[in-house]
Amino acid sequence: DxxxxxxxxxxxxxxxxxxxxxxxxxxxxxxxxxxxxxxxxxxxxxxxxxxxxxxxxxxxxxxxxxxxxxxxxxxxxxxxxxxxxxxxxxVVGRRFGDYFFPFAAGVMFSRNVYAWHPKINKEAGLVRLVHGLGTRAVDRVGSDYPRMIPLSHPQLRPEVTADQVQRYSQKQVDVLNLKTGGLETIDFRRLAAEVKHPELFYAVSLQHHDHLAPPLFKTQALAGQELCLTFDNLLSKTPFVQLARTILSRVEGAYGRPVDIEFAWDAETFYLLQCRSLSVRKEQRSVAMPGDVSRERVFFTMKSSLSNSVALDLEYIVYVDPKAYDRLPTYDAKMKIAAVVNLLNKQLAGRRYVLMGPGRWGSNDINLGVRVTYSNINKTRLLIEIAFAKEGGTPEVSYGTHFFQDLVEADITVASLFPDEAGNVFDERFVLNAENLLGTMAPEAKDCEEVVRVVNIPAVRNGEYLHVYMDASSGKGIGFFGPRQDGTPGSDQNDADFRVPGLESEL
Incomplete structure (x- = not known):
């Protein structure tokens, strides 16, 4: 009952x-x-x-x-x-006035594919951690970032400077509002001022000019300080990291395969909320990067590849122009682009196509990326998130979100492209100048041709296709045009025969 x-x-x-x-x-x-x-x-x-x-x-x-x-x-x-x-x-947590939430929550993995530094041991696992309810750790949220913790080196972060750490830190907290009866998102600074959480010492660092450091004592006054959520003291002054390692090791041993676990941490207690087997992409141990590719055939290069992946014989490019998308004036106009992407995903089912677009695919903030779900993109072979430096944004590390797990299980490769980063190449003119097939493939979406472009690569490149190689150990990636390889790396071309004059040192 x-x-x-x-x-x-x-x-x-x-x-x-x-x-x-x-x-x-x-x-x-x-x-x-x-x-x-x-x-x-x-x-x-x-x-x-x-x-x-x-x-x-x-x-x-x-x-x-x-x-x-x-x-x-x-x-x-x-x-x-x-x-x-x-x-x-x-729900794990405590009541603070009208709000109810745990000190921290998130999701942890017994395998870490997000290894941005050679020191990181992928077998040690990764934690995706947030202050408050764990909803912000498993969903792609707006301009917000969880703390990514490699358990082999928990203090190691991809950011270097204090400004970078602050910029890519969590700024919003999900809580339950017991007065209104619903889930609510609150600015962290406002919440910290209103609640005065007794364990805030473990969550924050203090910023003073260009210096960022965690408080030294629990009695140190935090009110009125410039606070940034880093969890540095949680990682160094509590048993959190060791418990996470132990739990992941034992549960993986029981499952007999990698796992991911949703958890909460409150009042110095570790709560396990849900566990499932972790879908891990079957990757090659390493990818032999192609050499001698002439500049004329290079579509893009990258220096931030996080996976060993090869995607060959890509026939179509669906390109959502980041700058044109950003200029769209209304919510409805941007949601229409998501509808167009969904339509093209159905039209191109059975074709090998790459989907390229702004910032964060699947974000719940339409200003940062196209709001799509699994059903809107499940037929693409490669998903590329583009961030131009002048936009002031960056593709979010989506590893660990439900969105990312969908892509892994569907064998969709994800890559981030930073066109304005020194040494990277992106021939955007190719997609902007090529014939746009959007109006032909989807006449009802013809009014979106300024934002969404569909390019048939062989038709424009005299029978050539797009081939993409990415190597995690070096972080290098390249997309280039070449003859069809029938979906098998090296079937028509000898990888060792490819060299990129003037680009090999830049990749």
């Missing part, structure tokens, strides 16, 4: 999680496909029961959403008798 459940829980926030027959299977995580519903669970029993029943209905109804259905179709599971159960958990 649901009343008895609520009576036993009392007026404590809860979350209703999906637990279907297929969910969290080995290689089929269904990450983020079904809904989870937070309930503040306040008031008299009948009120709480009404909200509880509504939460159950929302989770059950998500079984019939487009994303899980397409996910099942892509994995040959449409005929499977999918059944939905639900798990009810008490």
């Amino acid at each position: 649901f009343r008895k459940i609520l009576e036993q829980i009392g007026e404590h926030p809860i979350i209703v999680r999906s637990s279907s027959m297929l969910e969290d299977n080995f290689g089929l995580a269904f990450s983020g496909k079904y809904q989870s519903v937070f309930l503040c669970n306040q008031g008299d029993l009948e009120t709480r029961l009404s909200h509880f029943l509504m939460g159950l209905k929302k989770v059950f109804a998500s079984t019939f959403g487009p994303d899980p259905i397409l996910y099942r179709r892509d994995h040959g599971l449409l005929d499977y008798d999918e059944r939905m159960a639900m798990v009810v958990q008490k």
Whole structure:
């Protein structure tokens, strides 16, 4: 009886999680496909029961959403008798005035593909950590960043200067507002001033001019200081890192394969919330970067490759012009671009195409990237996120989000391109000057031709296709035009025969 459940829980926030027959299977995580519903669970029993029943209905109804259905179709599971159960958990955290949230939460992985430094041991794992509810760790959010912690070297960060650390730090916190009864996002500085969390010492660093450092003493006054969420003291002055390593090692040993675990940390206690097998892309140990490619054939180069990947014989480019997208004046105009991408994804099903666009694919902030979901991009072979320096933005490290796991399971390679970074090459003129097939392929989207461009590469390059090579150990990547290779690296060309005059030292 649901009343008895609520009576036993009392007026404590809860979350209703999906637990279907297929969910969290080995290689089929269904990450983020079904809904989870937070309930503040306040008031008299009948009120709480009404909200509880509504939460159950929302989770059950998500079984019939487009994303899980397409996910099942892509994995040959449409005929499977999918059944939905639900798990009810008490939300980890404490009440501070009208707000309820844990000190920290996130997701951790027993394998780390985001190894930006040669010192990092990929086998040691990675943690994606945020202050407050873990929703900001598993979803692609706006102009915000979780702390990425390689467990082999927890103090190592991809940022170098204090300004970079502050810029790429978390600035918004997700909490439950017990007064309004819903999930709320609050500016961290405002929350810190209102709440005065007793463990803030472990979460923040203090910025003074161009220097950033964690507080030295728990009694050190933090009010009125320039605070930045770094979690440096949590990593160095608590058993958090050692516990994370131990938990990941033991759970992976029990599963017999890599895992990812959603967790919360509050009052110096580690809470395990959910565990599933981790989908890890089957990569080559290393990629022999092509050599002698003439400049005329180079489409782009990059120096920030995080995976060993080869994508050959790409026939189409779908290009969302970052600058044109940024100029769109309204929310509806930008959402229309997402609809066009979805339309092209269906039109190009069965074709090998690369999808290129601004900033953060899948972000919930449409000003930073095209708001797409799995069902909108599941047919692309390669997803490239572009950040021009003058835009003041950067592609977010999406590793660990539900969005990223979708791409891994669909065998879609993700890459970030920084055209204005010294040494990188991007021949944007090729896509801007080539014939745009958007109006032909999707006449209803013809009015979006200034923003979205579709290029048939062989038609423009006299039968050549786009080939992309990326090597994680060197961080190098290159996309170039060449003869068809029938999808097999080196089938028509000898990799050792490729050299890029004047580019080999730059890659």
